[in-house]
Amino acid sequence: MFREFKKEVEKVLTKALKKASYAAAGEELELEESEHADISSRVAFSLARTHKQPPSVVAEEIVRHLELTETSADSKLILKAVAVGPYINFYANDFFLQKTLQRIKDEEGAKPAAAEKRRGKIIIEHTSANADGPLHIGHLRNAIIGDVLVRVLKRAGFAVETQYYVNDMGRQIGVAVWGAERLEVAADKKPDHAVADVYIAANKLLEAEKEAAAETVEAETVEAETEAEKSVGELMRKYEVGDEEVVRRYKAVVEKCLSGVRASLERLNIRHDLFVWESEFVRSGAVAEVLEELKRKGEVRFEGSAVLLKLEGIGKELVVQRSDGTSLYTARDLAYHRWKSERGDRVDRIIDVFGKDHELVSQQLAKALEILGVRVLPEFVLFEFVSLPSGSLSTRAGRYISVDELIEKIEERAYEEVSKRRRDLSEGKRREIARRVGVGALRYDIVKVSPEKHIVFDLENALDIEKKGAPFVQYSHARACSILRAATAAATARGSEASRLWLHEESEKELVKKLAKFESVVEAAASELRPHLVAKYARELAESFNLFYKDCPVLTAEKVEVREARLVLVECAKIVLSRVLEVLGVEAPEEM
RNA sequence: GGGCUCGUGGCUUAGCUUGGAUAAAGCACCGGCCUUCUAAGCCGGGGAUCGCGGGUUCGAAUCCCGCCGAGUCCGCCA
Numbered sequence: 001m002f003r004e005f006k007k008e009v010e011k012v013l014t015k016a017l018k019k020a021s022y023a024a025a026g027e028e029l030e031l032e033e034s035e036h037a038d039i040s041s042r043v044a045f046s047l048a049r050t051h052k053q054p055p056s057v058v059a060e061e062i063v064r065h066l067e068l069t070e071t072s073a074d075s076k077l078i079l080k081a082v083a084v085g086p087y088i089n090f091y092a093n094d095f096f097l098q099k100t101l102q103r104i105k106d107e108e109g110a111k112p113a114a115a116e117k118r119r120g121k122i123i124i125e126h127t128s129a130n131a132d133g134p135l136h137i138g139h140l141r142n143a144i145i146g147d148v149l150v151r152v153l154k155r156a157g158f159a160v161e162t163q164y165y166v167n168d169m170g171r172q173i174g175v176a177v178w179g180a181e182r183l184e185v186a187a188d189k190k191p192d193h194a195v196a197d198v199y200i201a202a203n204k205l206l207e208a209e210k211e212a213a214a215e216t217v218e219a220e221t222v223e224a225e226t227e228a229e230k231s232v233g234e235l236m237r238k239y240e241v242g243d244e245e246v247v248r249r250y251k252a253v254v255e256k257c258l259s260g261v262r263a264s265l266e267r268l269n270i271r272h273d274l275f276v277w278e279s280e281f282v283r284s285g286a287v288a289e290v291l292e293e294l295k296r297k298g299e300v301r302f303e304g305s306a307v308l309l310k311l312e313g314i315g316k317e318l319v320v321q322r323s324d325g326t327s328l329y330t331a332r333d334l335a336y337h338r339w340k341s342e343r344g345d346r347v348d349r350i351i352d353v354f355g356k357d358h359e360l361v362s363q364q365l366a367k368a369l370e371i372l373g374v375r376v377l378p379e380f381v382l383f384e385f386v387s388l389p390s391g392s393l394s395t396r397a398g399r400y401i402s403v404d405e406l407i408e409k410i411e412e413r414a415y416e417e418v419s420k421r422r423r424d425l426s427e428g429k430r431r432e433i434a435r436r437v438g439v440g441a442l443r444y445d446i447v448k449v450s451p452e453k454h455i456v457f458d459l460e461n462a463l464d465i466e467k468k469g470a471p472f473v474q475y476s477h478a479r480a481c482s483i484l485r486a487a488t489a490a491a492t493a494r495g496s497e498a499s500r501l502w503l504h505e506e507s508e509k510e511l512v513k514k515l516a517k518f519e520s521v522v523e524a525a526a527s528e529l530r531p532h533l534v535a536k537y538a539r540e541l542a543e544s545f546n547l548f549y550k551d552c553p554v555l556t557a558e559k560v561e562v563r564e565a566r567l568v569l570v571e572c573a574k575i576v577l578s579r580v581l582e583v584l585g586v587e588a589p590e591e592m
Numbered sequence: 593g594g595g596c597u598c599g600u601g602g603c604u605u606a607g608c609u610u611g612g613a614u615a616a617a618g619c620a621c622c623g624g625c626c627u628u629c630u631a632a633g634c635c636g637g638g639g640a641u642c643g644c645g646g647g648u649u650c651g652a653a654u655c656c657c658g659c660c661g662a663g664u665c666c667g668c669c670a
Binding site: 028030032034035036040042045048049055084085086087130167169170171172278303304306307308315316317318319320321322323324326328329330333355356357358359360361382384385387392417418420421422437448449450452453454458461464465466467468469471472474475476478479482483484485486487528532536539540543546547549550551553554555556570591592 | 594595596597598599603604605606609610612613616617618619628629630631632633634635650651662663664665666667668669670
């Protein structure tokens with residue numbers, strides 16, 4: 001509802017500017033949300049300059065020309081406007097509050113599915129970790145930013161398909177497959193962790209062999225490949241051309257790892273619609289086609305058999321084919337993106353969630369796609385790295401904290417917290433709440449930080465279930481549920497039609513106004529692709545609810561009208577709290 | 593060396609795209625509030641040269657330039 005209010009303010013203010021003959025100063029109304037008003041305009045500042053009057057005089061003058069009668073079609077939602085120094089402050093009226101609650105209740109019954117496709121289809125790729133081990137906290141950031149974005153975009157009215165790009169052709173996978181032949185893959189471990197063990201051990205073997213070779217051979221020939229490295233290379237070549245036996249072995253390792261990754265994602269409430277293997281594009285001939293087309297349409301240069309592509313505005317050329325003729329990640333990614341843009345009936349946008357280390361790569365990708373004349377160019381959401389206090393992460397070196405380990409620990413900590421507070425609940429119930437609170441806290445903790453910020457992950461900090469994070473919001477939701485339960489039990493009459501609203505307390509009004517902002521927050525997060533905005537709003541909403549909760553008794557309110565009105569408010573608060581949690585991918589427990 | 597990003601109370605962050613009302617929160621610290629719908633809550637307090645230096649402006653955390661510090665990328669890895 002906030003957007004409607006804002007539109008009205010724009011309309012009324014524009015009219016007043018015209019009437020006061022300030023209209024010449026451009027269209028900019030300089031509206032902002034403010035702690036001093038529901039919406040505030042700074043337009044008097046800029047007008048003051050062009051009209052050579054003090055800003056406060058201009059503000060007064062504008063306010064004098066505002067038409068805010070109750071009967072005016074333009075100002076149904078505005079209570080008043082006041083000039084405070086240079087600022088013009090607008091306030092919403094009771095009708096706005098009433099409408100807000102009405103809208104929330106109406107939408108709750110309606111099916112969102114019908115509305116979903118109205119803004120077009122988006123394919124979003126996120127997580128896409130290499131199949132050489134479990135997800136760690138670096139991937140976690142990608143996954144959570146991606147997943148919240150998916151939820152934000154769906155809520156904002158897009159049809160969204162989520163893809164996981166399976167990098168099955170890299171050297172890492174070759175090493176893992178090579179290792180799986182010589183070393184035992186533990187059967188009793190979570191599959192992705194078992195693969196990581198083998199991958200790490202295989203790397204050590206390769207390393208050891210290289211060192212051994214370096215000792216026996218003179219310094220000059222250290223470059224030479226060891227036997228082990230040769231067999232890894234052999235594996236990769238055979239996989240590329242589709243050697244059946246090698247493909248079978250690759251598949252076994254990658255699928256194994258992926259099943260573990262999928263399980264971890266599931267625990268985090270993250271699901272992908274489609275897993276796309278990059279090798280598909282090599283075998284289908286799509287990569288070869290892309291290369292041919294680049295040679296025709298682009299400016300390429302050969303260095304031996306290697307193919308280098310010149311890209312506009314980027315100093316370095318992009319290598320799109322190795323000198324040994326095998327394909328390169330970049331070429332496969334081009335094929336993948338072209339396939340996405342041509343997929344299905346109509347794809348309108350393609351979004352990739354990448355780490356900051358892919359920034360240059362993503363620019364190159366976009367340029368090359370442009371050369372190919374691909375219809376839908378990708379948009380990139382880049383996020384900065386996560387590191388540990390001890391340094392950067394590395395799967396190969398075994399230097400990481402796995403997502404599984406993290407979830408275990410945080411759920412355990414959450415269980416302690418629940419147990420402290422709710423001895424009345426059964427063990428099973430406490431476990432269930434701990435699971436929801438733990439995962440929620442983890443997701444919130446990651447998503448609340450804006451993507452361009454570098455994170456040094458502190459385990460102790462993450463485990464210290466932050467009081468104003470997800471649990472805080474969940475707690476508010478549980479409180480609302482608790483009131484509604486009690487109301488039902490006592491058969492308290494629910495506010496019938498919110499015809500006349502009996503909400504007069506400041507904290508009641510503030511809560512409604514906060515509720516009204518849900519859509520505009522989602523919209524902002526969607527258009528800017530900045531999911532952390534939702535996290536901030538969720539916390540503020542919970543804060544507003546808690547203030548109301550403390551100020552205004554619901555069930556014991558003396559007047560029937562007040563009781564009913566507050567019950568409606570609690571119901572709406574519960575609805576929006578659960579919506580915002582849903583968008584954050586955090587579960588909304590009815591009690592905790 | 594060059595590109596991009598970040599640098600806000602002891603710690604973690606919001607605000608920066610669109611310059612304006614006392615720089616906003618959480619954690620930690622100090623002090624209050626459970627005979628009323630869950631105290632994972634509420635109220636109050638101390639604590640900030642917004643990395644440093646310059647510039648633009650009536651006005652700069654926000655825009656521009658330089659410097660310092662951290663991260664990351666820079667042709668055959670993904």
